[in-house]
Amino acid sequence: MNNEEFEVGLRGRLYLLVGALMPLSFSLASVARPLLAVAVGVQAGILAIIPLVSNIAQIFFRPIFGYLSDKHGRKIFISIAVLIYATGYIIYSIAESPLHIIIASFVIGIGIGCLWPALMALSAEIGSNARESLGSLLMLSFLGSLIGSVFSGFVAEVFGWRETYMLSALVALCAFLVAVMLKEPSMKREAPDIRSSLKLSYKIAARSVTRINSIGLKPILSTYLPVILLDLGLTQTIIGVFMAFDRLITSIMQKVSAKVSTKKLFRIPAINLLSLGALLLFITMASYHNLLLAISSYITYSVGAGLLPTSELAEATERAGRAKGSGAGGFGVALSFTRIIASSIATAGGSIEIASLSPVISALLASTLAFMFLSIIGVIKGS
The missing domain is CATH 1.20.1250.20 (MFS general substrate transporter like domains)
Structure with a gap:
């Protein structure tokens, strides 16, 4: 394998790094998320509204972005999704009311709905064995989530809840730089209406x-x-x-x-x-x-x-x-x-x-x- 082939192969697998970094960025706020929400006025008894709003956004946007990535390619929507995530984290970091928390959760839900259909589809396309590729992607995503969760309490305690979200946004921006360098396979896009x-x-x-x-x-x-x-x-x-x-x-x-x-x-x-x-x-x-x-x-x-x-x-x-x-x-x-x-x-x-x-x-x-x-x-x- 020459240097050019190695570089192309490496850039083609950068989606795995994005797949690990984004769950890490999200789970870093595992401790800060409910504590910040309560601090700005969300009642503890209805904290479930945070994942609820996110999942509602995902149910609506996942199929739409899945279709768009089929039609226009994966890389662009992976890159856009990472920026949407970062926007949601920044809204969290400056939230002053329950409404801000709900908006931030909805925005992150849009990011999730944009990222994962494109990332998963790319994984299924890029390797000779789709199941192996998808297995690697999901393994690294769960591993990223695990690492973020392990450090979430420490980060929240040492840096503070709002600063934790800024750190999550920073991780997301690092993932954006990786996504920009990503190379997806050249293929004719055929999407149904x-x-x-x-x-x-x-x-x-x-x-x-x-x-x-x-x-x-x-x-x-x-x-x-x-x-x-x-x-x-x-x-x-x-x-x-x-x-x-x-x-x-x-x-x-x-x-x-x-x-x-x-x-x-x-x-x-x-x-x-x-x-x-x-x-x-x-x-x-x-x-x-x-x-x-x-x-x-x-x-x-x-x-x-x-x-x-x-x-x-x-x-x-x-x-x-x-x-x-x-x-x-x-x-x-x-x-x-x-x-x-x-x-x-x-x-x-x-x-x-x-x-x-x-x-x-x-x-x-x-x-x-x-x-x-x-x-x-x-x-x-x-x-």
């Missing part, structure tokens, strides 16, 4: 909702898990290590999924259902204060759910043909939709307190049972 593209995205989303909904529980688990583990007798330090280990498992499983998802025995709906079953066992064991079985069953859930993103995304982009941005957009819509459903059901379940269980256990139980019902539908459809 926008109506057909949006229809394709939402069709893929509807299919994925029943197949990978266990992933949608991850955000509410990150909220409730510390409370449950603390009640089981673990210290805050151990809980932090365990949650980092959970993210590490998710990251590692992306490469595993890329290799095993082509096997005949690999069935996404079945794995999704088994993952939810493991989570249900975790909830049961936690309610009985059985720490060992609770931890074991949660790790089983984490492994199973970790196998799903790469495999389902690969299938979504394969089903979309050359309109891979629309396929990736549909996959993203499914994730956002399941997160909204999970948050809504968990909120309702927590207020009802099922069978005299604690509000936290009730919240998780309600959302898990609802998703198991959806998953059974997915298994039936897939059989």
